[in-house]
Amino acid sequence: MKKFLKYLSPFAPDQSGACGVFYEFGGLIVICDAGGCAGNICGFDEPRWFDKKSAVFSAGLRDMDAIMGRDDKLIEKLSKAYEQLGGNFALIVSTPVPAVIATDMKSLERMGEKKLGIPCIALDCTGTHFYDNGEEKAWLRLFETFAKDVLPKVKGKTGILGATPMETGYRNFSSLKALLEQNGYENTLLFSMGTTLDDVRKASECEKNIVVSLSALKTAKYLEEKFGIPYEICYPFIPEEIKDKITGVKSENTLIIRSQIAANEVRKLINDPDADCFTFFGFEKSLSSSNDKALTGEDDLTELLKAKKYDCIIADSEIEKLTRDAGFEGEFIDYPEFAISGRGFDFTQFI
Amino acid sequence: MENAFYKTAADIVREGYDKLPDELVSSKHLIYSSPATLSFNSPGAKGFGVKRAGLAVPESVMLLVSPGCCGRNTSLFRSSPEYKDRFFFQLLDDTDIVTGRHLMKINDAVKEMLESLDKRPSAIMICITCVDALLGTDMERICRKVTETHSIPCVACYMYALTREKRLSPMAHVRTSVYSLLEKQKRENRDMNILGFFTSLNDNSEIYTLLKDSGIKNIRELARCQTFDEYKELSKANFNLVLNPEARHAALDMQKRLSIPFIEMLRLYQPDKIHNQYRLLKDAIGASFDDTPYYEETKKIISDFKEKHGKLNFAVGEILNGDAIEIALMLVKEGFRVECVFATVGELNYSFLKKLAELSPDTKIYSNLSPTMLNYAKDDVDCYIGSDCLYYFPDKPGIEWCEDTEPFGYRGVNDLFNALDEALSRK
Numbered sequence: 024m025k026k027f028l029k030y031l032s033p034f035a036p037d038q039s040g041a042c043g044v045f046y047e048f049g050g051l052i053v054i055c056d057a058g059g060c061a062g063n064i065c066g067f068d069e070p071r072w073f074d075k076k077s078a079v080f081s082a083g084l085r086d087m088d089a090i091m092g093r094d095d096k097l098i099e100k101l102s103k104a105y106e107q108l109g110g111n112f113a114l115i116v117s118t119p120v121p122a123v124i125a126t127d128m129k130s131l132e133r134m135g136e137k138k139l140g141i142p143c144i145a146l147d148c149t150g151t152h153f154y155d156n157g158e159e160k161a162w163l164r165l166f167e168t169f170a171k172d173v174l175p176k177v178k179g180k181t182g183i184l185g186a187t188p189m190e191t192g193y194r195n196f197s198s199l200k201a202l203l204e205q206n207g208y209e210n211t212l213l214f215s216m217g218t219t220l221d222d223v224r225k226a227s228e229c230e231k232n233i234v235v236s237l238s239a240l241k242t243a244k245y246l247e248e249k250f251g252i253p254y255e256i257c258y259p260f261i262p263e264e265i266k267d268k269i270t271g272v273k274s275e276n277t278l279i280i281r282s283q284i285a286a287n288e289v290r291k292l293i294n295d296p297d298a299d300c301f302t303f304f305g306f307e308k309s310l311s312s313s314n315d316k317a318l319t320g321e322d323d324l325t326e327l328l329k330a331k332k333y334d335c336i337i338a339d340s341e342i343e344k345l346t347r348d349a350g351f352e353g354e355f356i357d358y359p360e361f362a363i364s365g366r367g368f369d370f371t372q373f374i
Numbered sequence: 375m376e377n378a379f380y381k382t383a384a385d386i387v388r389e390g391y392d393k394l395p396d397e398l399v400s401s402k403h404l405i406y407s408s409p410a411t412l413s414f415n416s417p418g419a420k421g422f423g424v425k426r427a428g429l430a431v432p433e434s435v436m437l438l439v440s441p442g443c444c445g446r447n448t449s450l451f452r453s454s455p456e457y458k459d460r461f462f463f464q465l466l467d468d469t470d471i472v473t474g475r476h477l478m479k480i481n482d483a484v485k486e487m488l489e490s491l492d493k494r495p496s497a498i499m500i501c502i503t504c505v506d507a508l509l510g511t512d513m514e515r516i517c518r519k520v521t522e523t524h525s526i527p528c529v530a531c532y533m534y535a536l537t538r539e540k541r542l543s544p545m546a547h548v549r550t551s552v553y554s555l556l557e558k559q560k561r562e563n564r565d566m567n568i569l570g571f572f573t574s575l576n577d578n579s580e581i582y583t584l585l586k587d588s589g590i591k592n593i594r595e596l597a598r599c600q601t602f603d604e605y606k607e608l609s610k611a612n613f614n615l616v617l618n619p620e621a622r623h624a625a626l627d628m629q630k631r632l633s634i635p636f637i638e639m640l641r642l643y644q645p646d647k648i649h650n651q652y653r654l655l656k657d658a659i660g661a662s663f664d665d666t667p668y669y670e671e672t673k674k675i676i677s678d679f680k681e682k683h684g685k686l687n688f689a690v691g692e693i694l695n696g697d698a699i700e701i702a703l704m705l706v707k708e709g710f711r712v713e714c715v716f717a718t719v720g721e722l723n724y725s726f727l728k729k730l731a732e733l734s735p736d737t738k739i740y741s742n743l744s745p746t747m748l749n750y751a752k753d754d755v756d757c758y759i760g761s762d763c764l765y766y767f768p769d770k771p772g773i774e775w776c777e778d779t780e781p782f783g784y785r786g787v788n789d790l791f792n793a794l795d796e797a798l799s800r801k
Contacts, residue, residue, distance in 0.1 A: 027483050028463040029490050032449035033442030053404060057504055057535035060443055061407045062416020067447040073409055078748055080404035081415055086536040089508055100404045104745040107376040119441045120536065123471055123508045150443035151467050341449070365449055 037157030039068035044161035158238035185236030280338035384735030496602035570618030588661030691760020
């Protein structure tokens with residue numbers, strides 16, 4: 024049955040992805056929910072939350088707010104928080120409740136800007152899509168809103184697009200920076216981690232962008248068109264311990280399950296162009312090989328595993344039981360994917 | 375940037391409950407999301423939310439019917455042995471939300487669940503969320519259909535965060551749901567149930583001894599039922615003892631359906647009030663137990679603690695097994711100081727606040743949920759009680775006091791002071 028999970032827990036949703044992009048930029052972030060979504064985003068999907076304060080709030084919607092569509096009440100609350108705390112911008116992220124009552128997010132955005140006098144961004148998330156969908160909207164709006172000026176290029180300056188904790192499994196800027204240096208990337212700016220809104224405003228200074236997540240590809244194309252910044256697609260964030268496990272794998276038929284750009288990088292690392300890459304998340308045909316697939320769910324993966332015999336699977340261990348029940352008998356190499364299991368590389372879940 | 379908002383206990387009481395400042399009323403401001411508020415926004419992340427609570431029925435399994443986001447944090451506890459193979463998800467897409475077609479697929483999902491399990495479960499708990507609250511889904515009807523089709527009990531659990539401040543909150547409702555599978559049977563004179571929590575009381579609580587001394591033979595708790603057969607015995611009780619107001623609706627339902635009357639007590643930490651409650655319990659059930667030795671023991675433990683550690687200055691939080699304001703009041707009555715309390719002021723604890731205002735008027739009352747808590751600057755305290763306080767005072771000695779096992783009665787107080795003693799001795 025489609026959309027039915029018996030092995031896996033639901034993956035990171037779009038609202039978590041949207042928040043992760045804006046988390047460090049000093050704005051007021053309002054999750055337009057009754058509380059549970061904010062709890063899930065912060066308590067589970069945002070590993071920076073425990074030690075890096077950010078002004079993330081729940082709108083605290085109640086049934087009558089939803090039934091009556093009290094947008095003005097939300098803007099009043101937002102305005103009060105702005106008076107108390109200030110902020111560079113306001114971000115309103117929708118969730119299933121505003122999706123069901125068809126809240127006009129554009130109108131909320133206009134109302135917020137008018138009342139607060141600072142940029143206000145409203146992102147249309149529904150909780151039914153995955154993190155990459157929310158990230159894609161967030162990346163684009165971030166640069167559309169703040170990267171306005173055309174500045175002279177700074178020699179060697181390289182922007183990294185898409186490197187959120189959700190995508191990479193790293194919550195510390197320093198961990199990612201170290202991996203970039205190991206891979207020969209100097210003078211880099213990791214947008215959304217360890218950078219400020221000023222860095223975004225000066226995005227046009229970059230000579231090149233590196234796209235590490237499909238969710239940032241649209242933004243890279245936008246920046247190329249607007250500022251003439253070329254981009255390269257690669258994934259320099261595969262941890263050493265994973266590289267150690269996957270290099271030297273002897274397998275006739277290998278399957279890699281991960282977000283597409285990272286999966287492609289693994290395929291390169293194991294030097295096996297015939298390996299198949301599947302992903303539960305965004306899928307770009309032009310970046311795929313002939314047998315690569317976008318998975319629609321557990322049943323889809325089960326069918327594919329029954330149809331083709333693999334010797335080795337590289338994926339988050341949360342998926343292993345499903346693969347075994349589908350008849351897979353080969354070697355399973357665990358490569359944690361935060362959006363699936365909530366596991367990362369430089370932290371453990373703190374709850 | 376404003377400092378964290380607080381009012382002293384005296385200021386609040388002077389204005390009165392009807393004039394609580396907006397910053398202390400969660401519906402009047404955005405709700406700050408910090409580690410100190412996790413239990414408010416996501417009760418299931420720590421402790422029990424609706425999903426985990428629904429599975430309190432032994433050998434049951436749960437189908438969560440919702441957008442993916444509502445079940446995201448389930449992997450936190452899904453892998454633990456007691457929940458293995460007990461959670462299933464039917465995810466909603468945009469079309470489901472618009473058309474409500476997901477409701478037609480629930481029977482198929484249940485069929486797949488049953489086929490995938492080695493052992494037939496005792497019941498199917500179907501958990502639905504805000505989306506179905508807004509769609510006006512009649513889940514009771516769907517549960518009846520599941521029961522008809524698959525010949526298995528099916529119960530709805532409502533994870534409606536939108537209604538959390540209603541009189542029948544989601545956590546109160548799920549307490550009713552988990553007892554709803556009980557069927558009327560002959561009541562036994564010397565049997566009783568303890569209602570209120572999803573885990574059992576601490577084994578060492580004197581309440582067990584006192585009740586046994588009064589002639590009670592079987593004291594049952596939902597959390598101690600290992601099998602569905604044991605669960606069914608809950609309806610043999612002669613009376614229910616309700617220890618948490620959130621279980622009152624469940625007790626009323628059991629009174630109506632199963633003719634089991636109930637008595638209410640509160641979990642308190644003031645020894646004199648515990649003594650008084652036991653006196654009232656004795657009168658209500660016509661027992662003759664004597665709780666004085668326990669009372670004296672507790673008074674001595676507190677006195678020894680005070681002698682050893684002096685007149686400590688406390689911070690008390692609300693993420694703990696108890697009521698923050700009542701614990702603060704107990705500390706003040708026992709001769710300690712309470713610098714600050716992080717609490718949600720409600721009808722029930724306002725009476726404790728009034729007394730606190732008399733005895734310690736300058737105690738500061740903060741709301742964890744206020745956006746201004748982003749700027750909270752630490753108060754000067756010696757130690758803390760509460761998981762939220764651990765976030766505010768990571769460098770101070772203290773205890774989280776929110777273990778799964780529930781403290782109760784004098785022994786709960788003893789354990790609290792013993793745990794504090796241990797934390798302070800480690801310093």
